[in-house]
Amino acid sequence: MREKDIFEKTFEQCGVGLAHVSPHGDLIRANSKLSEFLGYESATLVTMSFQSITESAHLQEDLYLLHQVLRGEIDTYTIEKKYIHAKGHSVWAKLTVTLVRDEQGEPDYFISVVEDIDDKKRIESELYKAEALFSKIVAAFSAHTFVWVANPELTRIHYINEGYRNIYGRDEYELHAKPDAFLSYVHEDDRLLVEKAYKAKPLESWDLQYRIKTSNAEIKYIHDRGVPLFDENDQQILVVGTADDVSHEKEQQQALLEAISKLEYLSKTDPLTGISNRREMFIQLDKEIQRMNRGQKPSTLVFIDLNDFKGINDTFGHKAGDKALVSFSEIMKNTLRETDRFARLGGDEFVVLLFGSDDADAEVFYERLMQTEFDIEFDGEFDNELANNGEQQQGAKKGDSETMTKTSLSFSLGWHTWDSSIVTAQNWVDAADEAMYKQKRQHKTNTGVQKVV
Secondary structure: OOHHHHHHHHHHHOOOEEEEEOOOOEEEEEOHHHHHHHOOOHHHHOOOEOOOOEOHHHHHHHHHHHHHHHOOOOOEEEEEEEEEOOOOOEEEEEEEEEEEEOOOOOEEEEEEEEEEOHHHHHHHHHHHHHHHHHHHHHHHOOOOEEEEEEOOOOOOEEEEOOHHHHHHOOOOHHHHHOOOHHHHHEOOOOHHHHHHHHOOOOOOOEEEEEEEEOOOOOEEEEEEEEEEEEOOOOOEEEEEEEEEEOHHHHHHHHHHHHHHHHHHHHHHEOOOOOOEOHHHHHHHHHHHHHHHHOOOOOOEEEEEEEOOHHHHHHHHOHHHHHHHHHHHHHHHHOOOOOOOEEEEEEOOEEEEEEOOOOHHHHHHHHHHHHOOOOEEEEOHHHHHHHHHOOOOOOOOOOOOOOOOEEEEOOEEEEEEEOOOOOOOHHHHHHHHHHHHHHHHHHOOOOOOEEEEO
């Protein structure tokens, strides 16, 4: 294969966005990955400049570094910046720029490598919100406190602040008449714990959390702390207690736990389909390799690539394409065992880890897929997109919400059962991917399920 052919193939099939940019900032060429990331056709991108698709807040830094490269002060630079998507929203990318000079040493063009980090930035934003929520919890702690001083026998109250009225919603004078009156307002499920601390003889320091019922039957959470005070003869003379209303903090703590749980879910899950994402699957594969290295039964990794998925997007629109990915994932999940693992690597590429399965088991899995229908129906919500694309499938009519448009998904698959040559998750994915592409090159088709091992 000629060097030019190799270069063209590498440029187009690279896993990240690539572009050649003139010294003035005009895009000379762009690969399909960059086109997909920014939402523009490649032919449209080459009529634009990087300045026109860069968010204004990030443009000055980019230009400054670019001029440093042109002046020979630096050879390359890498920044994180926001691009303007064709649909108008912003997307985060990691940009690496290198200058190529001609034979006379003059600037010829820039090579720009654009890596999609939009999901990473989204998760960072969620983490920042969780940290802000935690800071708010700390700042609000002990906003309302009930303070009191009594004799060691708790038969006489020497001091009560307005916190009792604010928290319990009751008149503090009732405690002057009966200092342990508050015990009757403790939630019945917590009362035994509180009475045990207050009726201990001699009274000792305590630190309790419990619930109370206010005068209007509202339930509040109380953080109650107390300590006895002693004279020079080591005799108890007073008891000081504080009770904080921590109901708000309890609510915030629950919200924080839910936020952390959500962040953990987001870090492991593909946001569109709800199945595992690439990161989570690679973690699972590494664990599986460790397990099998200890002599356990091998597992098989299946690589699945949807056929002509771009055609669905072009014909029905990207919303329909998203629905197809979701529907495909749902159908696939129903064919799997509880022990199997299913993930979307990105785009229209998926993998299935058949736990404790060999080639024979993978053949059974393949036969099961052959018997499964992967028909996807689109209803009236996609009529406008069909009309905009100038195509209507199987009698679909614009504005007819009852019209159902059906298409069948097909895919190619290949698998690789683990062996000792597989030492990393990437090795395993590459091996299954190679098996799938070997078959795809041999059997070009747009329908049916294709496979190779």
